[in-house]
Amino acid sequence: MERDDLIEYSLHAHHSEEKGKEIRKKIWMVTILLTVITVVEVFTGAFIKQSSWVWPFVKWGFIILTVFKASYIVLVFMHLGDEKKSLKYMILIPYFLFILYLIFIALWEALAVGDAWSTYGGA
Numbered sequence: 675m676e677r678d679d680l681i682e683y684s685l686h687a688h689h690s691e692e693k694g695k696e697i698r699k700k701i702w703m704v705t706i707l708l709t710v711i712t713v714v715e716v717f718t719g720a721f722i723k724q725s726s727w728v729w730p731f732v733k734w735g736f737i738i739l740t741v742f743k744a745s746y747i748v749l750v751f752m753h754l755g756d757e758k759k760s761l762k763y764m765i766l767i768p769y770f771l772f773i774l775y776l777i778f779i780a781l782w783e784a785l786a787v788g789d790a791w792s793t794y795g796g797a
Contacts, residue, residue: 704750711739741773 689697715736722732745766749755754762 700750704746708743708746711743715739737773737777741770745769 718732718735722728748766748769749762754765
């Protein structure tokens with residue numbers, strides 16, 4: 675008995691072969707871009723010592739690249755890139771504000787912990 679509640683969407687894709695090639699090319703480009711960014715992050719983290727003077731910039735670079743990757747994934751795979759500009763801003767601006775808030779809280783708490791350690795160490 676065949677179920678009528680299951681729909682096989684791949685059988686109902688009505689586009690030309692050229693459109694299919696364009697879609698596959700876009701998927702490959704997104705995959706390559708995200709892979710390259712991830713490889714850069716991994717090698718940067720593996721080869722730069724945490725005691726180096728560059729390390730604070732590396733940490734900020736990680737944060738920026740991670741936010742870029744997350745927003746790019748939302749734009750491409752959740753099809754937000756195909757929407758109107760106002761809807762994109764309505765979704766992405768609170769996301770960026772929340773990320774900035776989390777960074778602020780992390781830095782604020784780090785300063786408080788640093789002050790507590792300096793106070794404790796001096797006693």
